[in-house]
Ligand code: CTP
């Protein structure tokens with residue numbers, strides 16, 4: 182690892198990442214989000230930059246500082262994240278989808294703040310499916326090397342392999358999601374053509390470096 186960082190394994194490469202949660206509005210003051218902290222994605226962005234890459238980070242709302250030297254673009258919704266990624270993906274060598282993107286948005290979001298009424302009526306929310314950003318990038322002609330993440334609550338080995346194939350990507354990184362969201366440590370499993378491989382449990386900074394090494398090795 183140390184040696185690979187001294188030799189800047191991603192020198193001259195352009196890396197685009199998504200990180201953090203998305204926020205899907207219900208009305209101007211409320212919305213639906215998830216427990217992703219952004220720590221894993223930011224750690225990978227930092228490690229990629231340290232390895233010599235030019236790094237663009239498309240981030241949902243987080244409480245994290247931008248890693249040194251990383252170009253960060255803030256978004257709220259999955260649709261915004263999708264649009265920014267697709268406008269920036271041209272000329273990228275690597276795309277790493279770390280964000281916990283909302284699968285659905287509120288289709289009947291209100292332009293005004295929803296108000297209680299005396300009768301105790303509750304609002305009804307309708308949902309629409311969001312675009313799959315990773316699948317959209319993976320389907321591009323001349324696509325970058327695509328890396329996906331999967332946070333599962335069970336059957337990680339089975340779902341991870343299935344998800345990698347369904348998304349049509351060469352590398353997928355799996356973890357048991359709800360146990361690691363917001364934590365400083367993580368336990369990752371890599372899925373690729375050759376099968377799966379567990380990475381040692383470590384803090385996210387270290388895992389970011391390990392993953393950058395794994396990606397650089399596969400880029401050749
Ligand atoms: N992803 C994405 N855009 C979406 C949903 C997911 O780019 N609208 C990306 C995530 O960033 C992650 C990968 O796809 O890299 C897998 O996300 P995940 O939620 O685990 O998979 P889904 O295909 O959404 O399936 P499900 O949530 O039903 O398990």
Ligand code: CA
Pocket residue numbers: 282283284
């Ligand atoms: Ca999902």
